[in-house]
Amino acid sequence: MLTAMAIACLWCTSASGQSDRVYLNNGDVMSGRLEKVVRQGISFKAGGKTENIPAGDIQKVLLQGDPPGLVKGRQFALEGQYEEALEELKSVNPNDVPRQVIGTEVQFYRLLCQAKLALSGRGDRKSVVAGLRAFAGENSNSWHFYQTAEMLGELALALGDNDRAIAYFKSLASAPTKNTKVRSKYLTGTAKLAKGDTEAAAEDLQQVAGIEADSVALAKTKTLGRIKLAECYAKSGRNDEAIKLADAVLEDLDPLDLELASKVYNSRGMIFEATGDFEGAVLAFLHTELMFNSVPQSHAESLSHLAQLWAKVGKPERGAKAKQELSQRYPGYAQ
Template sequence: MIATRTLTATAIFLLVSLVAGNASAQTDRLYPVDGEVVIGKIKTISKEGVIITASGKDQTFAAGDIQRVLFQGDPPELTRGRDFILDGQYDQAYDQLKQLDMAKISRDDIRSDAQFYLALSQGEMSLAGQGDLTKSTQAALGFVKQNPQSWHFYDTTRLLGDLAKAMGNYEKAALFYGYMRGAPSLDMKVESVYQGGLVKLAQGDLAGAKEDLSKVAGMKPTTVESKRLQTLSKASLAVVAAKEGQAQQAIEMVNDLIKTLNPADTATAARIYNALGASYAAAGKDEDAILAYLHTQLMYSMQAATHVEALKELAQLWTKVGKPDRAAQARGELQKRYPGLSG
């Protein structure tokens, strides 16, 4: 009887020890862009990527190949904020993340992740005309300075490039996009060249834009993202051609892209129709240009940057064709929906 009680007590002790050990073990989750979730312990984080130890083995993931990381001990506001960001609901993400008390987050990796997503949601809201571009830039710069080895480093330089471009600071935009060439992800390197071409196009450097965009357009895509960037580069090359006086060729280039358009990729579709509008406008075909920009206004209004561009162009084109009331409507929609970008 005594032996039985002793055995039972020993078993209980071992069980409690096991449970306590499991409770103290760190369990993180890494979600790759492609592949299954990896469950283990984050070993190291750098701007190049993340090393996670799972089943006793280290696995390395490049920064551009990671969708998200969930850390043990994540506050619920951070978990919800990440989910909203993945859905593109930046306003709801910001509402969740701004409730966090950073001082109460003891794990550095969690605090860094929270700071990034807070800066990202704030920046994306500003890019959609619902915030202050300057303050968002300061927040993103603050994150990079405090977390220079975050695996979100290159995503933040992209955000800074987008913000600088939206403010018309093209030299800064080129600088920030240029950082992406150092990323371990090939897609990010390609995007760096593409974005650099867009900046040169906005500056009126047609030769420079054509050089960069042709590199991307002429590559052999190996991923879905590189294929998308190739298509976007071809659309922008059409705009270059139109500005060089080859409007008809530009129109034909864009129409060829429309024939193979993926209707589910609304971001790419909106850019292509805006390129068509720019090409028609360069050819002096104002009514055709209006129809192209109207396509973006009516069909792709959820794409803020291209929607803003379409509304601004429509305000000018409606005036040119003698319809000031329609021009006023376009300006009114621009000011109502995008107060931070209507200038």
């Protein structure tokens, strides 16, 4: 993988080639000219032919005229290094760039980083929500529109506004790609589960769990849908079904996919907690704390549960330690 610095240098040296580049999620790269941007995707001219590329198929777009701070900041953001990304993006004035679309990119990636940090308790969630709403209103035809809606849904969920989260997540169903539509169903199901409507949540998540996953992205969404469905079962008193499904998900899990694995183990913790197996819950959340602490949001979630669970297994001092670490590393998580 090229580092952000290496990509920046490569792009700076090739910018004179009068070319934009689109990097697709399937690994393909196209060089040409960005001609049009709408919320459903982009029109891109390459080799004399204009192609419409759906938003959900795009990993990133490098634009002729991108300042180095955007090139490096964008790459840091895509790698999950949000604080480093923000430092780079601070160097770019979105109103002083050669193309309007470049300014939009700067604004979006700043907000993406701020949202990800806020979700793990390292930022003001309400102020980020205000920023994202303003961005969506001013850039309703950005190909980042559905990403923005998803982040707004996640922040609404974190703020306890489950109905608003459901509305945002449902809006993803109008996206052009299959995975985004399936993510809409998965995320809507998780919001309904958070609301306490386990029956409605299970209906959505059963659809996700039953899809034919013909891509890596869909396979991940299906895995998340299956583990959340198991959580629905546990919270509905169907304990045996919940444990059986959770174990099956674990057997198929790629432990090298840290973000996915951390979410699965946290859901296992919630499943065990719902069934009254507090020792099992502690072990699941502890697995995230020890093995996936590089995934901030999942790590914060595990600590928040451990802060309460340790006392239930006779170790309140460890609960106090987890609570202290949560407040130090993720001070806004419980707000």
